[in-house]
Amino acid sequence: MTSVVTIFLSRLSDGSSERKDAMRHRLARTLIAVAILLAASGPSEAQVSNLPRTPDGRPDLQGIWQALSPAAWDIQDHRAQLGVPPGQGVVDGNDIPYQPWALAKKQENLANRLAADPITKGYMPGVPRIMYMPFPFQLVQTADYVAMIFEYAHGIRTVHTNGTPHPRGPINWWLGDSRGHWDGDTLVVDVVHFTDQTWFDQTGNFHSDALHLVERYTLTGPDHINYEVTVEDPTVFTRPWKMRLPLYRRKESNVQLLDYEPAFLMQEEAAKQDREN
Amino acid sequence: MNSTYLRSILTLTIALAVPYAASAGQADDLSTSPTRPQVRAQESLGGCPGDSGAAAFHECALEKAETFEPPRTPDGRPDLQGYWNNRLAQAFSVEGVSGSEPLVNDDVMPWTISPPMVIDSSDGKIPYQPWAAAIGRLGVNYEQYIDPRTQCGPGGVPRLALQDVNQILQPWGDNTVVWLFEDHHVNRVITMDDGPALGENIKLWNGYSRGHWEGNTLVIEVDNLNGYTWLDDSGNFYTDAAHLVERLTLIDANTIHYEVTVEDPNVFTRPWKLAWALVKETQPGFELLEEACWEGERDLPRILEAGYKYYFGESWQGR
Numbered sequence: 001m002t003s004v005v006t007i008f009l010s011r012l013s014d015g016s017s018e019r020k021d022a023m024r025h026r027l028a029r030t031l032i033a034v035a036i037l038l039a040a041s042g043p044s045e046a047q048v049s050n051l052p053r054t055p056d057g058r059p060d061l062q063g064i065w066q067a068l069s070p071a072a073w074d075i076q077d078h079r080a081q082l083g084v085p086p087g088q089g090v091v092d093g094n095d096i097p098y099q100p101w102a103l104a105k106k107q108e109n110l111a112n113r114l115a116a117d118p119i120t121k122g123y124m125p126g127v128p129r130i131m132y133m134p135f136p137f138q139l140v141q142t143a144d145y146v147a148m149i150f151e152y153a154h155g156i157r158t159v160h161t162n163g164t165p166h167p168r169g170p171i172n173w174w175l176g177d178s179r180g181h182w183d184g185d186t187l188v189v190d191v192v193h194f195t196d197q198t199w200f201d202q203t204g205n206f207h208s209d210a211l212h213l214v215e216r217y218t219l220t221g222p223d224h225i226n227y228e229v230t231v232e233d234p235t236v237f238t239r240p241w242k243m244r245l246p247l248y249r250r251k252e253s254n255v256q257l258l259d260y261e262p263a264f265l266m267q268e269e270a271a272k273q274d275r276e277n
Numbered sequence: 278m279n280s281t282y283l284r285s286i287l288t289l290t291i292a293l294a295v296p297y298a299a300s301a302g303q304a305d306d307l308s309t310s311p312t313r314p315q316v317r318a319q320e321s322l323g324g325c326p327g328d329s330g331a332a333a334f335h336e337c338a339l340e341k342a343e344t345f346e347p348p349r350t351p352d353g354r355p356d357l358q359g360y361w362n363n364r365l366a367q368a369f370s371v372e373g374v375s376g377s378e379p380l381v382n383d384d385v386m387p388w389t390i391s392p393p394m395v396i397d398s399s400d401g402k403i404p405y406q407p408w409a410a411a412i413g414r415l416g417v418n419y420e421q422y423i424d425p426r427t428q429c430g431p432g433g434v435p436r437l438a439l440q441d442v443n444q445i446l447q448p449w450g451d452n453t454v455v456w457l458f459e460d461h462h463v464n465r466v467i468t469m470d471d472g473p474a475l476g477e478n479i480k481l482w483n484g485y486s487r488g489h490w491e492g493n494t495l496v497i498e499v500d501n502l503n504g505y506t507w508l509d510d511s512g513n514f515y516t517d518a519a520h521l522v523e524r525l526t527l528i529d530a531n532t533i534h535y536e537v538t539v540e541d542p543n544v545f546t547r548p549w550k551l552a553w554a555l556v557k558e559t560q561p562g563f564e565l566l567e568e569a570c571w572e573g574e575r576d577l578p579r580i581l582e583a584g585y586k587y588y589f590g591e592s593w594q595g596r
Contacts, residue, residue: 054449055351062448123572124462138466140448140455142358147446147455149464154431154482156457156464158565173567197572254473257466259481263571264430264505271587 051185051219054141059185059219061139061146064250064257067132067227071245074203084202090132090243096205097238109204118198122263124153124174126198127191127213128229128243136250138257146180146187151257159189169193172209187217208235223249322364322554323532330373330392331365332401335552338526338534347493347527352451355493355527360444360558360565363535367391368439370511371551372414373401396536397550403513409544412592418512422588423580425506429570431463431482433506434499434521435537435551442558444565454488454495461570467497475501480517482506497523504590508539515541516593531557543596 052060070078070087077094080086098106109116119125125133135152148157159180166177171193180189191213199206216228225247232240321327325337347355367374373393374381380388393401405413412418426432432440440460447454454467467488475485480503488497504517519541526534533555540548581587 056449060449062450062452124569138453140446140453140466142446142448145446147448147457149455149466154461154463156462156565156567158457160564164562167564174569174572175567256468256475256485258479259431259483261431261482264428264482267428267587268589271589271591274586275591 052222056143058141058182060141061187061217061219061225062141064136064138064255065225065247066134066136066250067245067247069132069245071132071201071243072134073201075201075205075243090245092242092244095241097241099236099238102236106204106206109199109206113202113204116204117202119202119262122266123197124155126174126194127157127176128215129198129200130155130175131227132245135260136255136257149257152260153262154259166190166192174198176213185218189215189217191215206236207231207233210235223251322556323529325528327364327554331394331552332396334365334554335396335534335536338528338554341528342493342526342534345528348530350447354447354451354490355495356447357445357495357525357527357533358447360442360563361533361555362442362558363439364554364556366394366439366553368436368509371395371509371513372403372511394551394553395549396552404546404549406544406546413511413513415511417592418507418514418588421586422512422592423585424510424512425588428577428587429461429574430506432458432460434465434483434502435523436506436508437463437465437483438535438555439509442565457565459565459568462568477501484521493526495525499523504593505588514544514593515539516543516590518543531559543593
């Protein structure tokens with residue numbers, strides 16, 4: 001850009017009238033300002049040059065997405081078991097910094113998981129678990145919101161990106177209260193007001209209602225989002241910890257969000273059995 | 278067994294359980310939120326009569342829609358975005374509630390006398406085939422089955438728009454309209470294209486919604502319904518063969534004329550229509566809350582013990 005400015009100025013300076021000088025002065029100031037603006041916006045553009053964008057200039061996250069991650073079973077490294085694919089964990093360093101009492105509680109959850117996992121009761125899975133369950137979800141964007149719409153249990157997360165603060169608590173919501181802002185091209189979502197009833201995975205990794213999440217959604221290409229979440233809960237953990245995994249765009253040409261209502265599928269099964277008895 | 282009395286108690290306990298589950302400890306916030314009555318007579322709704330029933334509103338609204346120039350989205354579509362409450366509507370019965378209905382005098386949960394929302398029959402009644410009239414309209418469904426919404430199921434179409442406050446979003450790109458409902462945190466994604474239909478074996482609680490614009494009207498065609506939902510508390514129903522056409526038109530900046538045509542050759546003698554108004558919630562800072570119903574449900578064992586059965590379309594399946 002600098003070289004373009006220089007060439008343009010040198011052409012103008014071929015003339016010698018005062019009028020041209022004045023014009024050159026004004027143009028130079030304008031062009032230098034443009035050059036500075038372009039230079040300032042350079043680094044983020046350099047990250048990904050051709051991201052799809054919404055009319056307000058934000059990365060366009062819209063579409064149907066799904067994680068392909070062993071985190072749905074266990075967020076840490078684990079071997080295969082019958083019905084559980086083996087997997088490399090999504091936790092940074094593979095270490096969840098439980099307080100001693102909480103580690104014992106995790107082990108208890110693990111032992112009782114078939115009955116104790118909130119998923120087995122058909123409850124909403126909480127955040128971040130709903131982000132990496134093996135079900136698609138749809139992202140839509142407006143000037144004021146990023147809405148996350150889940151096939152699983154008709155879940156809804158409305159991320160308010162209009163600068164509004166979290167409502168005053170205490171509030172216990174299964175999917176929390178989400179407020180977002182853009183850090184360059186990354187959507188940063190702050191989530192609080194949780195219940196203490198949800199888990200991170202099927203192995204009993206858990207949190208309290210003091211859970212505080214900071215999620216980062218970064219579009220790294222047209223079909224991939226890098227999802228990072230920092231987990232903070234001073235009641236359960238000794239320090240914040242982080243998970244990261246990609247989200248993939250569902251590419252089937254006819255893909256649509258359908259519905260999976262765990263509670264009512266359970267009831268439907270119960271009704272069938274009643275009829276047979 | 279006094280089934281009416283029992284049902285009233287059950288409905289009431291669940292109504293009480295829902296906000297508890299949704300937001301235990303949120304009393305401060307709820308106390309400042311606006312009251313949300315299901316029936317509120319108003320003199321005028323977007324310049325149309327708000328106290329003469331849905332049919333009178335419907336006639337007037339169709340005229341208003343001819344001339345009203347709506348606010349528009351950046352994509353140039355009528356801007357339906359915002360939070361909406363229903364008016365001229367109630368969920369007891371889409372056929373209305375007459376003064377001679379015994380439930381009007383129910384001790385626990387009295388029904389409200391209301392005109393019908395059925396707008397295209399002289400008596401405000403659903404044009405049921407005879408067998409189906411015995412199942413809907415406080416018949417077999419009401420007497421024998423648990424209201425699917427009482428067991429925390431998705432309310433279905435159009436009942437969702439009869440219940441609590443809802444929100445319409447028109448995301449960038451004009452490819453979808455999203456309708457979010459506070460009632461049991463249910464969503465509808467309306468796909469705005471003319472792509473292929475879903476396979477007929479795919480059945481959904483709220484159906485598959487495909488939308489298009491006809492002038493200033495959002496038209497939504499709904500198929501692939503599972504038929505597991507009711508139209509109202511009275512057990513009025515359709516089957517999984519139903520086809521719905523909804524029409525949403527702004528008649529002033531804060532009023533939507535909502536109309537739905539219900540077609541199901543298995544159940545009705547002809548297609549028929551419901552209509553009511555959606556009025557914009559304008560309180561500053563208003564937002565949808567998370568209403569977790571199933572997660573706080575405690576009464577189902579008692580309801581089953583009392584002899585009510587799960588519905589899942591049992592009363593019409595196999596016909």
